[in-house]
Amino acid sequence: MTRTTQITILVVLLALLSLFYQGLWGDPRHIPPVLVGTRAPVFEGPDVESGEPMSSEHYKGKVILVNFWASWCQECKVEHENLLRLYDKFKDHPEFVMVGINYQDEIPKARAYLQRYGSSFPHMQDVKGALAIDFGVYGVPETFVIDKQGIIRHKWIGPIVDNVYANLTKNVLTPLLSDPNPAT
Numbered sequence: 001m002t003r004t005t006q007i008t009i010l011v012v013l014l015a016l017l018s019l020f021y022q023g024l025w026g027d028p029r030h031i032p033p034v035l036v037g038t039r040a041p042v043f044e045g046p047d048v049e050s051g052e053p054m055s056s057e058h059y060k061g062k063v064i065l066v067n068f069w070a071s072w073c074q075e076c077k078v079e080h081e082n083l084l085r086l087y088d089k090f091k092d093h094p095e096f097v098m099v100g101i102n103y104q105d106e107i108p109k110a111r112a113y114l115q116r117y118g119s120s121f122p123h124m125q126d127v128k129g130a131l132a133i134d135f136g137v138y139g140v141p142e143t144f145v146i147d148k149q150g151i152i153r154h155k156w157i158g159p160i161v162d163n164v165y166a167n168l169t170k171n172v173l174t175p176l177l178s179d180p181n182p183a184t
Helices: 003-025 074-090 107-117 130-135 162-178
Strands: 044-046 053-055 063-069 096-103 123-126 142-146 152-157
Touching: 063 074, 063 130, 063 162, 074 096, 074 107, 074 162, 096 130, 107 123, 123 130, 142 162, 152 162
Parallel strands: 063 096, 096 123
Antiparallel strands: 044 053, 044 123, 063 142, 142 152
């Protein structure tokens, strides 16, 4: 075996060892937010409660918080009160919009969920699951923040609770709504 071959084998082994090490001590729940920094897909569908058509095209130039949820999702129930608080906090800002997207659910159950837990912002049906695919949703709940230029600036997998709520409010939404000239 040549010296070059030995060095190549050593480099490959070190790389594999490094990957193994990361796998042992890395966060197994960490899923990289691949869409952050890219243009948000246009999303449209019927309103969960009224059936009327909805489209993100109506919200151009606004900061949009999009939350994927389902009536069968336990973590969605955990975060729901915080979503209502979040909407209440920013609803009077003229450049803020919040949209819930109901995912893989039966509409009667989704309507009953909203009636039971409250509904202060619009909710769209993801009729065939295409919206979730477009956004790269892994499961529910998942939340995205889209800036005024239509770029996804933030993604959170899991419920909006505790420090996540505080971070979303203070470090994501407030700066996007305050900045008259956000980076594109």
